[in-house]
Amino acid sequence: MVCKLSTRLMNICISSYCKLQQLGKAESIIIDAIRLGTLPDVVTYNTLVSAYCRFVDLDSGYSILNRMKEAKIPPNVITYNSLLSSASKHLLHSKCIELFNEMLKLQITPDVWTYNILIHCFFRLGNPEEANKTFHDITNIHNLSPCVTTYNTMFNGLCKNGYTHHALTLYKNLKKNGFIFELITYNILIDALYKSGRLRAARMVFKELQESGLSPNANTYTTLMKYLFNSKQLKQGIELFHEMNTKGYTFDAFPYCTVASALSKTGNLQEARTFFNIMDQKGITRDIVSYNIFLNIYCIEGRIEEARDLFHKIQELGLKCDQYTHTTLVDGYCRARRFDEALNHLRYMDTLGFDSNLIAYNCMVDRLCKAGDVNGGLEFYKRMKVKDCYTYTSMVHNLCNGGQYLMASKVLLACLNRGMKVLRVTQRVVVKGLQNSGLYSDARKVQSKIRLARFLH
Template sequence: MVCKLSTRLMNICVASFCKVQQLEKAEAVIVDAIRLGTLPDVVTYNTLVAAYCRFVDLDAGYSVLHRMREADIYPNVVTYNSLIAGASNHCLLSRCLDLFDEGIRPDVWSYNTLMHCFFRLGKPEEANKVFQDIVTSKLSPCSTTFNTMLNGLCKNGYTANALMLFRSLQRHGFIPQLLTYNILIDGLCKSGWLRAARTILKELGKSGLSPNASTYTTVMKYCFRARQFEEGIEVFHEMKDKGYTYDAFAYCTVNSAFAKTGRLEEVYDLLYEIEEAGLKCDQYTHTTLIDGLCRAGNIDGALKHLKYMDTLGFDSNLVAYNCMVDRLCKAGYTNNALKIFETMEVKDCITYTSLVHNLCKERRFLHASKLLQACLNRGMKVRRPTQRVVVKGLHRSGLYSEARMLQSKI
């Protein structure tokens, strides 16, 4: 009894660490447990297989499978489903299919995952075959089967079929989940079927379910895309009134819309609100803000925000820097842009392309040529038009030997 309890406790610990992507700590729990006489069971290993497939890769999942076999613990359908999901997430279709032939009888989850894999690879016919197989076989489809099918149809451009399937399912007694509604609303909006989307939204309201942050974010997205900003912001307020005030995803959507339309005061307010609530914006949001500030002519504000962004500990702020460099040039501060460029540890072909073009505009062809060569030396690709601008400029300025040198590197 004591032993069983401790295995369960160990599994809960392992699962908790896996959930937050701390796989070393999960492994350490197992090591400690073994030392105290508690052995991992099939659940422990299944948790690990799922985590390694998800956060590392399929082979890492397989290596857990081997460890499992060495420990004389037999994998079951859950183990295989995790591997199938791992193969599917990394778009490894043939390995996904291989897993169906390894002696474990697949269940409806296995097929759901396979169907999802086909849809992600843009193979709706194959996905549909799997769906038909599930429906006609002894496996009974679950709501995930239907949700996955509806989502896949929408994402692959079969919105009409999705709507037809949805209605047909309802006639057969299928009760949609909130997720089902969210999938359909997004799919219908994406295809421009706004009236149908509104109908579904109304049905959601009548169903007794309440829209969640995801629903609101979807609706907002399409309002902003259709340039109906006031309507989008109204939706945002409704969302907050309903109590969804802690979803960074939704906030960042609004943030970007503000930044793009020059409503910078409101962005700053919202950013403050987000950070006050202890939420975090990602690189995209900050980059959009920096871009918006530049476009509004507030270069100093953008520089200040870029510095602030540097303190936030993102892996890379490359795009924000690229943006800053380009906007500085366009605002006439090319030398400042070059100074920033020199401080950048990571650069990509966009950094170079941007500077090369801006330098050419200022007829600083020699400088542009040096940068272009540096870029090529680092093995980065530069598009033809960019190369041509520099070579032409050098010729026009009579810098023939430099032109020849550049040509030889191209």
Template sequence: MFKILSTTSLNICIASLCRVKNLKNAEAVLIDGIRVGILPDVVTYNTLIDGYCRLFGIDSGYSVLGRMMEAGIHPNVITYNTLLSCASRYRLLYQSLDIFDEMLQVGILPDVWSYNILMHCFFKVGKPDEAYRVFKDIFLRNIYPSPATFNIMFTGLCKNWYTDNALMLLRNLQRNGFRPELVTYNILIDGLCKSGKWRTVKGLLKEILDYGHIPNAITYTTVMKCCFKNKMFNEGLEIFSEMKAKGYTFDGFAYCTVAGALLRTGRIEEANQCMGNMFRSGIDLDMVCYNTLINLYCKEGKLEDAFGLLDEVEKMGLECDIYTHTILIDGLCKAGNIQGAQRHLKYLNKVGFGTNLVAFNSFIDGLCKLGQIEYAMQVFESMKVKDEFTYSSIVQGLCSAGRFHLAARLLLCCVRSGVRILRSDKKAVIRGLRFTGFGPQAKKVQSNIRLAKLLHY
């Protein structure tokens, strides 16, 4: 009895040291234990394998396995699951398969977690078909799946943009008696929201209630973000009100999401109230919160307050991200302070942010809206990297200046370089050419865009 308790105490000490990443002392405790006659067991070595895997990687974990077998202690399924988890964490698919094969060769039968980890690894490396085969293999081998098995499957399918397949799988499982948990619905709702399938999301929300589940803060926040992403601002704000009425607590991210949506719809006063509620809730502000506040000040035209908040952030030791500076550049442009925006772009390069595409897009957009199209074209030509938003800003600026032929040439250049064009830009160019009496040219531009798309794709 004393020996069992002593080994247990040894394992607790080693586990505690591994948890704080102090493997040197963990090894010292193991040596001291053996010296006084307390022999390690499989749990001891499994704990060490996990510690080495987390801190140094799979090879270090394998070296402990070698020591374990030299000590005459046989590994078990937990040993190999620990190694599998490490390989999966680093997306080492082939090593995961080797570990799985080795487990079978030494006569250790994989359990449901072995299959869960392998399935998760396939998803992480973008192989959903292979993951699904592992999922089917669980049933073929008469292993009872855990709730995590299903959730890994649904999460993996959604993250690999197979949301339709995830929904079909849910329906197939339900026909065989599967009752989804709320967390399962949350996973599916998140995936469907990201795919823009709002109608299906509404159906799942009703289904949650039919199953007797009560939507939680994660459910509501996910749906709320989906509404804002799809520009369904009123629906999103209704969900926010419903959450408040039900007494759910909010984190800073939820408040900032709502405030950001209100700002995009020009409801600055309501955004102010939302941020005020966040302050009164005593939430610790992170960089996302400060970015939202800076954006609010810029929308209100309070640039001095925005830059004052930037100084406050830096004094607190928080690191401003590129979005902070992009918001400020956008605010300076909208205030007509192009020189200030230009100075801030130079400052970004000076402090190590380099040439940032989002910041330059904001600068070009600001120049176009102020009618400084020639300067905007100079900046556009100087940029080495461009995306659809760069082209969109300059095309819309050219259309506003009545220079539809140049805008049409840029659209074609955009398609030929493999960059997606926005429908609104194409419509602005075609409509502009027609209204200025260049109908045949408009048809030719449409035809050329269609041909360029076919040749590229």
């Protein structure tokens, strides 16, 4: 009896040190306890597995299994759930599947949380069919009851993999059977339905949220606000922001940035500043998104010196400038026709290790052409190692504006040969320009290539 109480006390102490991330002290308690004759149990090791996975890495957590084996204490479902959760958190989804199979070999019976993690991993691996099969196996084969997290994992995974219709069908079936949803479920569905263009279904789910007795939160309102702004319903979006404010949901920078961004994109720069002033008055700390929007406003207004000063201020404040920050500044230099400074900053961006600075390069090409230096834009375009459909479309459009239809046709064909799309109106402008220039043979050749590209792609 004394030994059991001592082991329980030891586990409480170990858990406390693990929560404080003092793993060395937790380990020393185990050493002292063993010296005094109190042996660790599965709870002791599970606490260590969870802590090492959370605060160090998956391999460190997994190494505890060797110690369990030496102590002749078999791992259980809680042990492996901690390992699975860590693998999922660190995006090691294939490792997650390996751990699950290892668990089955050891004849450890999974629980509903094991399957929740597994379903999430299958979705992240782009395998929704296997995720759906696992979901149905929970009840049909393993005789377990899915929990709210299971359903939310399904809703989120189906929506993100493009199966919004299936998510909506699952929602309707559960609702028909009297299932009580959490607010997060409604938020997942509303966001996905708006993004997929199913506006009527999104409004239906929002109405059912209101009828459920649950109150929309900041995420719900922000989702609706973004939809209204994207569909150019600026007035309704601002009204919704004021409703959020009345209900006390404007406690951080995000809703203010959403409104300010929408206003700046529609040219309402003074109104955008007003929202930043309100943020400052309320003592809400500006984040990098806030500064990015303000930087963009300066660039649009041509106040490039102030934009550069703001960029340096962001760095002095210790905020990490993201790709959008640097791209905005490059575009600002280009707008001010200070292309040498834009090029220098582009070269600096290339040293920062971003995945791709393509948007900034596209800005450079387009702004050079719009400044009247189409040949300069073309030379820069030729030096670009990576191009997308916007690069080609912009170059074709600017060459046509400069009357260089033959070169525009070559850029257009290069784009089509890579399976990329160019707007049909741009294609017609190239063909028409060639015909008007008397280049009928080239026009026919381009038309033939366009028809072939449509057939192949």
